[in-house]
Amino acid sequence: MTEFDTDTPWLPADAGPEFDPLEHFDALPDGNTPLVVTPRGGAREVGRSCYQVDTEHATYLVDCGLRQGSGETFPDFRGLSIEGVDAVFLTHAHIDHCGGLPVLEANGLLDDDAPILATPPTIALAKLLLEDSLHIHRRETQRPGTEQRFDRQHVDAVFERFEPVDYGGGRVEPFAPTPDEEPLVFQYGNAGHLLGSAWLMLQTGGYRVVFSGDIGGRATHLPDVQSPPGADVLLTESTYGGQHSHTSMHDARSGLFAAVAQAVENRQPVLIPTFAVGRAQLLQLLFKERFTSHPGDIGSRVQLVVDGMAQDATEIYHEYVLDDTYMDESIVNRAKNSGQDRPFLPDGAGFPRNDEERRELLTDTDPLSGGTVPVVIAPSGMLTGGHSPRYLVEFAARFEDAKVFLTGYQSKGTTGRTLQNYLDAGEEEVTITTDATPFGTDWPSSDSVTWTRVETDDGFERTTRATVPTEWIETVDGLSAHAAQSGLLKFARAVEPSTVAMVHGPDYAQDHLARHFGKNLDSAEQVTRSRLLTPIPVSRDIELDTPTLTPKQFERGPDRLRNQVKTLHTEVASLNEELAALRHDEGTWSESDLRRLVREEIREAIDTDGDT
Incomplete structure (x- = not known):
């Protein structure tokens, strides 16, 4: 059973493995x-997105991911009964949305016939990512004290459950082992974030909730959202909710290519850690287009290397x-009219399949003696797992100078975030x-990289220590496949929800986005930052147990807030005696009734003060 975080103050101190948030x-x-809707991950964090959806007749999950970096890796499954999940809706294939599915299976929480619904591209990419995740999980759990x-x-078993559905939808009953009277209807729509990515709408009993998944609309090779x-109710991602807008994708692509071209001119090897699915293909398409159109012969002076899972993901692309359902018309037309049916494959790229080939590519490229300059695209984007940290170590050992371009979000606890933090702090090296x-260990003489023997409970294990100058590191903004405030607001205005719950974002980003929605989303009566294992009821008279912000509150300044605090103190004092009497009035007032009364009194006090 999943370990649980005891630092969650909204849960009772004795909440154990059987804790049921709905009850x-x-x-x-x-x-x-x-x-x-009950968040089981992805609440006030980036990663392990997972939301339980209960109706009167069945239980579903929307996504089931894992989190890279520090903290609990998988969703919190407390309170889910054995074989209690009737279906899973998967919005897209990124590992922070699908990586927890094998744990869900291992814990026996899926009904025997429960399907995992997803678009065909999502299924193909998820299989690829889950295979890699299994490899990483096995390696990581070889350490003492870790559980596989x-x-x-x-x-x-997860692969056997995948059920392909295209954009569109219908009743869930033909797909899932639900009672005949289950009226749930679902709808998928293109989210523009990743090949096959989708937002999800669920409807029953005249009520609707929309899950944004990850909203994009920025990649030139994908259709519009x-x-x-x-x-x-709208549950919206908020990864870049603290940013009003991104640098335009055109400018971001041009800026990155110009930086890479300058590094090639300076004979500096280049490493671009990247997400294997989505970002890697965007980069490959960029180099495919620019190497042939750039003045001069830069393409002939570069050895482009595409490594790891990015190779297999590109074949799926x-x-x-x-197929213009999943690919932008410009790509489709190019493939049809010019016969370029492999647009994500740059000419002359190297695709190493083993360490011997990787060593050869780096050994043969000697920038200082006139050889080609290596430009490496390798997962993972956060330098945790995959081959990108291995290339970073090799660069530190082999080259006096190099460039490392961080092109995406870096989660806490990852090597990528460490590099970013030292760069931001103005340190000379990290x-x-x-x-x-x-x-291999056939490096030139170098003090920058060492193998370290670390003592463990069952002996010793080897780790690699590398020192990297921070002048090598550059962050590249604008390549994210996540929408910023402007894109998220556009999506929210189409939904016109009365209630918005922020998911999949750091605290500061959610705070900024909540305020932005409060001022600019006219339909929103309340905006909240969702929190783990705290249910969100979907009805037209919603009462949330998470703190909510209304548009009126967003406009209030410090003086108004101080007045409200005074008013609240007065109201709370006057309520004490009433509550004590009501609690002892057996059979008349339940605890939920009392909580509702307190909320109504406080809300009325705030509204009265706000109107004066």
Whole structure:
């Protein structure tokens, strides 16, 4: 069973493995509240997105991911019963949305016939990412004191559950082992974030909730985001909610290519750690286009290297270059009219399959003696797992000068965030420790990289320590596939929700986005930052147990807030005696009634003060 975080103050101190958030918060679905959404991950964090959706007849999950970096890796499954999940809706294939599926399987929480619904490209990419995740999980759990949470059989069982659905939807009952009377309807629409990515709408009993998934609309090779339907509640991602808008994708692409071209002119090897799915293909398409159109012969002076899972993901992308449902028309037309059916494959790129080939590529490229300059695209984007940390170590050992371009979000606890923090702090160099094994030890004489023997409970294990000058590191803004405030607001205005719950974002980003929505989203009566294991009822008279902000509150300054505090103190004092009497009036007032009374009194006090 998943370990749980005891630092969650909104949960009771004795909340154990059997803790059921719906029962604790008295939030079971009924005729007045036909849908209840409970975050099991992705609440006030980036990673392990997972949301339980309960109706009167069934239980579903929307996504089930893992988190890279520090902290609990997988969703919190407390309170889910064995075989209690009737279906999973997967919005897209990134590992922070699908990586927890094998643990869900291993814990026996899926009904025997429960499907995992996703678009065909999402299924193909998710299989690729889950295979890699299994490899990483096995390696990481070889360390003493770590538990292997899933194995080969669980990954294979997940693959058997995948059920392909295109954009659109219908009743869930034909897909899932739900009662005949289950009226739940679902709808998928293109989210423009990743090949096959989707937002999701769920509807039952006349009420609707929309899950944004990850909203994009920025990649030149993907279709535009489809407009979602109206809904009562919107659960929206907020990864870049603290940023009003990104640098334009055109400018970001041009800026990165110019920086890479300058590095090539300076004979500096280049490493671009990247997400294997989505970002890697964007970069490959960029170099495919610019190497041939750039004045001069830069393409002939570069040895482009595409490594790891990015290779296999690119092959999946090429399977859809003639399908304008999942690929932008410009790509489709290019493939049809010019015969370029492999647009994500740059000419002359190297695709190493083993360490011997990797060593050869780096040995043969000697920038200082006139050889080609290596430009390496390698997962992972945060330098945790994959081959990118291995290339970083090799660069530190082999080259006096190099460039490392960080092109995406870096989670806390990752090597990428460490590099970013030292750069921001103005430090001259940063020393990292990684379990990434080098391609070999035939380096030139170098003090920058050492192998370290670390004592463990069952002996010793080897780790690699590398020192990297911070002048090598550059962050590149504007390549993110996540929408910023402007894009998220456009999406929210299409939904016109009365309630918005922020998910999948750091605290500061959610705070900024909540205020932006409060001032600019006219339909929103309340905006909240969701929190772990705290149910969100979906009805037209929603009462949330998370703090909410209304548009009126966003406009109030410090003086108004001080007046409200005074008013609240007065109201709380006057309520004390009433509450004590009501609690002892057996059979008349439940705890939920008392909480509701307190909220109404406080809300009335705030509204009265706000109108004076």
